[in-house]
Amino acid sequence: IERITAPDMVYIPLLQHAGATCEPVVKAGDKVKVGQKIGDSKAAVSAFVHSSVSGEVIAVEQRIHPLLPFHVNTVVIKNNKQDEQDLSVCAKGTLSSITKENIISAIKEAGVVGMGGAQFPTHIKLSSSKPIDTVLLNGCECEPLLNADYRLMLERPETVITGLKLLMKASDVAKGIIAVEDNKPDAIEILKAKSAGDSSIEIVTVKTKYPEGAERMLIKRVLGREVPLGGLPLDVGVIVNNISTAQAVYEAVYSGMPLVKRVLTVAGNGVTLQGNYEVPVGMLVSDIIKICGIVISGNFELKMGGAIMGFTQNNYDVPVIKGTSGIVVFQKKDDLTEEPCIKCGRCVNVCPMELKPHKLVFYAKAENWDKMEKTGVMNCIECGCCEDICSSKSHMVSIFKKSKKIIRERKK
Ligand code: SF4
Ligand code: SF4
Structure with a gap:
């Protein structure tokens, strides 16, 4: 995982989650620091938004969004490159010292959301009144080209496991499972080694089969439980989170740093410097294009998310948000002429x-x-x-x- 230096400007949308758009709590001219709350909401379903850089707010304005077909209120910040941290950013405790209620509160304050794409606020998932007996960490990438979660399991296994234990404590659950595909034996080995002796954690190997990363399939494969169509994992006693989310939960408690950066995969045959990069939320794709030597000529397509389920972008001045798991650039298929259905089934x-x-x-x-x-x-x-x-x-x-x-x- 390579850290990318924060750019001169970041553009942070106040809607990066399922639920209500946050209200800005800063205005043009305000000075902000890393981790400072810039978007707040009293809505039942929402997630706070924080600054990923220190500097000055240049504008709060409607701008394009990578996933939504309409403009979204966005805080534009000029980075002063001082990396000054907000005073609110401080450790909230440790796994043994923190209470269940304070874990949920730390996660809420840090604006943690599901980072695999759905972006559902994590604190709401943990506050469900339904009976839960298992927290399942999804270590299967949701798309073939993406491998940011794989790198996190390899490079930061302790934080992933501690993040899982915090999620278990927050939901009063004694059983935690990390499901990893069988084409990642090194990740399985390191997670097993780091969790050895802890009977509450199980590392389960699943067959590499797209779309195994989809929650419903994973629950069926790992636990043999069938989520009803239109239902949720909570309906069968399971909370599913992905690896990046567990790492964000760890940060929310151990450093108190809100979700202001994430690891994403930059891949595809249009990318010179393919890899996994830690990127500040709000960095524009056009800035990442320069750093990673991305080529986009007429027959290339850029998607945010994966090559299959991702969203095609035609304007590259869109920001990375909390749920951006990857940027993929690839040549479009040549022959896309559709023919009538032959009912082959x-x-x-x-x-x-x-x-x-x-x-x-x-x-x-x-x-x-x-x-x-x-x-x-x-x-x-x-x-x-x-x-x-x-x-x-x-x-x-x-x-x-x-x-x-x-x-x-x-x-x-
Ligand atoms: S994209 Fe096709 S195969 Fe996948 S869930 Fe939808 S209908 Fe089924
Ligand atoms: S039945 Fe399905 S796979 Fe076969 S031609 Fe029709 S749409 Fe395509």
Whole structure:
């Protein structure tokens, strides 16, 4: 993992999580420090936002967002390169000294969210009233090109394990599991060595099979429990977090540093310096492009997230946010001419969510949104397995993404 020096300017959106947008608590001209809260919210579901650099607020303005189709209130900060830390950043305790309530409070104050993409506020997951017996750390990368979590397991195994133990204590759970794919034997070995003698932690090896990283599949494989379609892991007594989130939980308690930086993978055949980089939240993709020697000519595509489930970016002045697990740049496929469905059923056989993708495509083309919803499009995890195998080269993932957006908008 290579640390990237914070750039001259950062652009920190006040919405980087599931739930309500934060209200800014700073204005243009204010001086800020690393870890200082800049976005607050009293909403039931939200996550605080903090500055990743020290310097001066230049503006609070509406700007483009890497995941959302609309502009989002964003705090623009000029970095003074002094790296001054806010006074609020201090250790909140240790695994043995801190209470369950104070772990949840530290996580909330640090603005920790699920860092695998969903960005659900972690403190809310931990405050569920449902009976929970297992915390499952997802050590499977959600996409083939991404390996930031793998590097964290290898390079910071103690912080990952302590983060898991803090999550277990916060949710009153005696059992913690880290699930790692069998193509990462070195990570399995180091995690086993570091957790040896601790009977509350189990390191479980799972077969490397995309999309094993999807929560529902992982729970079924590791615990043999079936999350109902439309349900949550909490419904079957499990809290799932990813490796980066466990590391952020560790920081929230042991240093008190909020979630202001993250490790992400920069990969693909359009990248000269591929690797895993620790990047401040709010750094623009255009700045990362310069550092990593990314080439984007006409037939290359840049996505934030992975190559399959990621979001294509046409404007590179978008910031890295808490949930950005990767930036991938690759050549577009040449032959994308779609042909009529031949009803071969291959898409049905591979769908991990047990959907009928060919039928969903049919309903989408007929703009029959009610039928699409009834047949489960909202459960589609956009893994791309159906598209990959489709005999007619149907562009299913983009069809399902657009359909889900339309269905959500119809409900507003
Ligand atoms: S992208 Fe296709 S295979 Fe993956 S969950 Fe959605 S419908 Fe199923
Ligand atoms: S894989 Fe493609 S061609 Fe085959 S049934 Fe599914 S949509 Fe139709």
